[in-house]
Amino acid sequence: MNGAPFFIxxxxxxxxxxxxxxxxxxKESLIAALKVIALDEKERMRGKGISVAQSRxxxxxxxxxxx
Numbered sequence: 515m516n517g518a519p520f521f522i523x524x525x526x527x528x529x530x531x532x533x534x535x536x537x538x539x540x541k542e543s544l545i546a547a548l549k550v551i552a553l554d555e556k557e558r559m560r561g562k563g564i565s566v567a568q569s570r571x572x573x574x575x576x577x578x579x580x581x
Contacts, residue, residue, distance in 0.1 A: 517537065522530040533541075557563055564572075 517534055519537070520532040521528045522532070525531075554563070
């Protein structure tokens with residue numbers, strides 16, 4: 515395989531897809547990130563979000579803790 519997904523067709527329909535582990539993991543990471551974004555957007559719409567300034571303060575604090 516060259517990294518592209520491999521489709522198995524049965525009765526003129528795709529019945530299975532085989533893909534590399536790396537591609538699968540990347541896809542799963544993307545799905546997880548999209549779920550987090552969707553949940554955060556719901557919270558924002560409910561008025562439970564934080565301001566950009568507060569977010570920047572939290573990010574700066576997190577970066578300092580990692581050092």
